[in-house]
Amino acid sequence: MDKLFVVKIGGNIIENSTKLESFLQDFSELKGFKILIHGGGKKATAMANKLNIPVQMIEGRRITDEDNLNIITMMYGGEINKNIVVKLQALNCNAIGLSGADGNLISAVKRSVKDIDYGFVGDITEINLNLFLLLLENALTPVCCAISHDKNGQLLNTNADTIASSIAKSLSSHFEVSLWYCFEKNGVLGSISDEQSVIELINPEIYDDLKSKEMINLGMIPKIDNCFDALKNGVNMVKIGSPKMIKINEVHTTLIL
Amino acid sequence: MDKLFVVKIGGNIIENSTKLESFLQDFSELKGFKILIHGGGKKATAMANKLNIPVQMIEGRRITDEDNLNIITMMYGGEINKNIVVKLQALNCNAIGLSGADGNLISAVKRSVKDIDYGFVGDITEINLNLFLLLLENALTPVCCAISHDKNGQLLNTNADTIASSIAKSLSSHFEVSLWYCFEKNGVLGSISDEQSVIELINPEIYDDLKSKEMINLGMIPKIDNCFDALKNGVNMVKIGSPKMIKINEVHTTLIL
Numbered sequence: 001m002d003k004l005f006v007v008k009i010g011g012n013i014i015e016n017s018t019k020l021e022s023f024l025q026d027f028s029e030l031k032g033f034k035i036l037i038h039g040g041g042k043k044a045t046a047m048a049n050k051l052n053i054p055v056q057m058i059e060g061r062r063i064t065d066e067d068n069l070n071i072i073t074m075m076y077g078g079e080i081n082k083n084i085v086v087k088l089q090a091l092n093c094n095a096i097g098l099s100g101a102d103g104n105l106i107s108a109v110k111r112s113v114k115d116i117d118y119g120f121v122g123d124i125t126e127i128n129l130n131l132f133l134l135l136l137e138n139a140l141t142p143v144c145c146a147i148s149h150d151k152n153g154q155l156l157n158t159n160a161d162t163i164a165s166s167i168a169k170s171l172s173s174h175f176e177v178s179l180w181y182c183f184e185k186n187g188v189l190g191s192i193s194d195e196q197s198v199i200e201l202i203n204p205e206i207y208d209d210l211k212s213k214e215m216i217n218l219g220m221i222p223k224i225d226n227c228f229d230a231l232k233n234g235v236n237m238v239k240i241g242s243p244k245m246i247k248i249n250e251v252h253t254t255l256i257l
Numbered sequence: 258m259d260k261l262f263v264v265k266i267g268g269n270i271i272e273n274s275t276k277l278e279s280f281l282q283d284f285s286e287l288k289g290f291k292i293l294i295h296g297g298g299k300k301a302t303a304m305a306n307k308l309n310i311p312v313q314m315i316e317g318r319r320i321t322d323e324d325n326l327n328i329i330t331m332m333y334g335g336e337i338n339k340n341i342v343v344k345l346q347a348l349n350c351n352a353i354g355l356s357g358a359d360g361n362l363i364s365a366v367k368r369s370v371k372d373i374d375y376g377f378v379g380d381i382t383e384i385n386l387n388l389f390l391l392l393l394e395n396a397l398t399p400v401c402c403a404i405s406h407d408k409n410g411q412l413l414n415t416n417a418d419t420i421a422s423s424i425a426k427s428l429s430s431h432f433e434v435s436l437w438y439c440f441e442k443n444g445v446l447g448s449i450s451d452e453q454s455v456i457e458l459i460n461p462e463i464y465d466d467l468k469s470k471e472m473i474n475l476g477m478i479p480k481i482d483n484c485f486d487a488l489k490n491g492v493n494m495v496k497i498g499s500p501k502m503i504k505i506n507e508v509h510t511t512l513i514l
Contacts, residue, residue, distance in 0.1 A: 050308055070336060077354075078335020079327060082404065082412060086358040090410035096360040097334075101343040103353040103397055138391055140360055147339065153347035155339060 004136070004175035005034040005246075008164035010183035011042040013243055014080055021087065023182065026247035028091035033136050033175060035167060036088075036095070039146040039160035040080040044071050060219060064119040064157040072157050073099075076145035085143050096140045100148035101155060103131045106163060108148035108156050122148040122156025124163065127170035161223055165230040172234030179235050181223065182243040187253035188224065192217050198241075198251050204228065227255045261393070261432035262291040262503075265421035267440035268299040270500055271337055280439065281341065283504035285348035290393050290432060292424060293345075293352070296403040296417035297337040301328050317476060321376035321414040329414050330356075333402035342400050352398045357405030358412060360388045363420060365405035365413050379405040379413025381420065384427035418480055422487040429491030436492050438480065439500040444510035445481065449474050455498075455508050461485065484512045 007027060013019045027036060041062065048055045048071050056063040064072065081097040088095035100106025100122075108122030135142050144167070146160035161181065168179040187198035190210075199210070207224060210216045216224065227238040239245060241252025264284060270276045284293060298319065305312045305328050313320040321329065338354040345352035357363025357379075365379030392399050401424070403417035418438065425436040444455035447467075456467070464481060467473050473481065484495040496502060498509025 073339050074331040074335040076335070077339045078331040078333070082330050082334045082356050082358055085356070086406045086412050087410050089358055089361055089406060089408060094361060095358075097356070097358070099339050099342070099354070101339060101346055101352075101354070104346055104351060134391075134395055149343045149346060151346060153344050155343050 001174070001176045003032050004171055004177045005030055005032070005180065006037065006164055006168040006171070006177055007034065007180045007182060007246060008037040008160055009243065010160075010181075011040055012184035013182060014038060014040050015042045015046075019243065020084075023243040023246075024084065024087050025091060026243065028088055028093040030246060034141055035132070035136075035171075036084070036141065036143045037146070037160055037164040037167065038076070038080060038084065038143070040076050043080060044068070044075045047071050047075055058116055061118065061121075062157065063117070064121050066120070069120045069155060069157060073147065073155055076147055081143060081145045088141065088143065094140050095143045096135060097143045097145070099145050099155070100158065100163075104128050104149075104151070105131055105142075105144070106148040106158070106166070107151050108158055110150060110154065110156060120154065120156050122150065122158040124148060124158065124166045127166050129170050129173070132167070132171060133174060161226050165226045165235070168230050168235045169233040172236070177235045178237045178239070179227070179230055180246060181227070181238070181240045182246065183240070185242065186251050187241045188216065188220055190215050199253055200251065202253060202255050203257065224255070228257070231255060231257045258431070258433045260289050261428055261434045262287055262289070262437065263294070263421055263425040263428070263434055264291065264437045264439060264503060265294040265417055266500065267417075267438075268297055269441035270439060271295060271297050272299045272303075276500065277341075278344065280500040280503075281344050282348060283500065285345055285350040287503060291398055292389070292393075292428075293341070293398065293400045294403070294417055294421040294424065295333070295337060295341065295400070297333050300337060301325070301332045304328050304332055315373055315375075318375065318378075319414065320374070321378050323377070326377040326412060326414060330404065330412055333404055338400060338402045345398065345400065350398050351396055352400045353392060354400045354402070356402050356412070357415065357420070361385050361406075361408070362388055362399075362401070363405040363415070363423070364408050365415055367407060367411065367413060377411065377413050379407065379415040381405060381415060381423045384423050386427050386430070389424070389428060390431060418483050422483045422492070425487050425492045426490040429493070434492045435494045435496070436484070436487055437503060438484070438495070438497045439503065440497070442499065443508050444498045445473065445477055447472050456510055457508065459510060459512050460514060481512070485514070488512060488514045
């Protein structure tokens, strides 16, 4: 099987133009099939502030009312996505920017209200494997923003980590998939205050052990759960680290089963 | 040859949600191959006003400085494009929203400064015919916003009428193309104050005669020149009128050679 890289970049990279350009240079040099996934929550929050639109976060998750959904559509689907695409084009990477509505790429259902009403937030139901295959086979590099749709005319804000793992799982039927999460740390840290404390390898046993010792930052738990879910569903390899890891053999965390 | 409809909608339709939804319903029912092109200048201006960003227009054309380019990218590429796409998806039209940077769809050069510096405005140099063919052959309906790129990392604001005619001309090598401009009037009017004064047929002789009698509104002249240019370069038929003309045989202007 051919190799496919599914790379997700976090908001701290997107909002720093030097970091972003350096990352895009490295990404453009990755040989073979690849897909980029981005959110951009910090930029969306900054725009909401400029427009005097309140932003409500609960446990790090955005409550997406109609105004915030419009901002997300403008920022993720427009400014961030198109600026990434135009820069990749200049680097000879034939990028094509897409939301989950485009070509029915990512369908979802609006999250049902239990304790918290998250608003226009989507839980993914289907990845359009055929469209990804069509694009990749034609030497296009999909650049996906963190928006899905419900097939009934509603855009939905959707977690970019989950989009990345859902795409990776779906495409593992046709590729040997490496899923890389790039963020502002060098990997999963054993001690949140020590950048050098990267845990280089995590398997389910190590993970259980780290959790029982409360050595994993709470915010990392859904991310790591997401990674193991991907590995259990066909993804070959998952890495968490700084954007530099895609180019050089920088210290990072590798997750295996 | 198969038929292809290239339909451009103006800002007055985009900013009126009732008109837009009615148009999208009709557009979704057009049988066969089709492409939609939109701008959204009025929505961009409204957003600039909200963000206290000055908008300078000279002879109806926007001076696109960096701040205004960002707004255009957010609004055309993001909010407007994705909201059209998600609505078309709900109408069983497999729309895919694209800027000219996506897949290198529309390349351009930044307009050189003569008397006026229009800023980040692009004059089209190339349409990516192969990508349009790939998408259309796979039952996708491209929805193109009025943004091109210079292949060197710069997005460029580009006249939506010109994008529509450039796409129509390029695709006329493979399709029998009808190019339809939908706007707030019922067609080219003989008297600007009389909505009933639609000139139903314009050929080059009639056009010269109307111009000599000063019966054509000045703002319409570049639009009509654009239409004749398309007809001279392979486009089969050009129509100008209200969005309703794509569904019913509403009065409109037909241009022929």
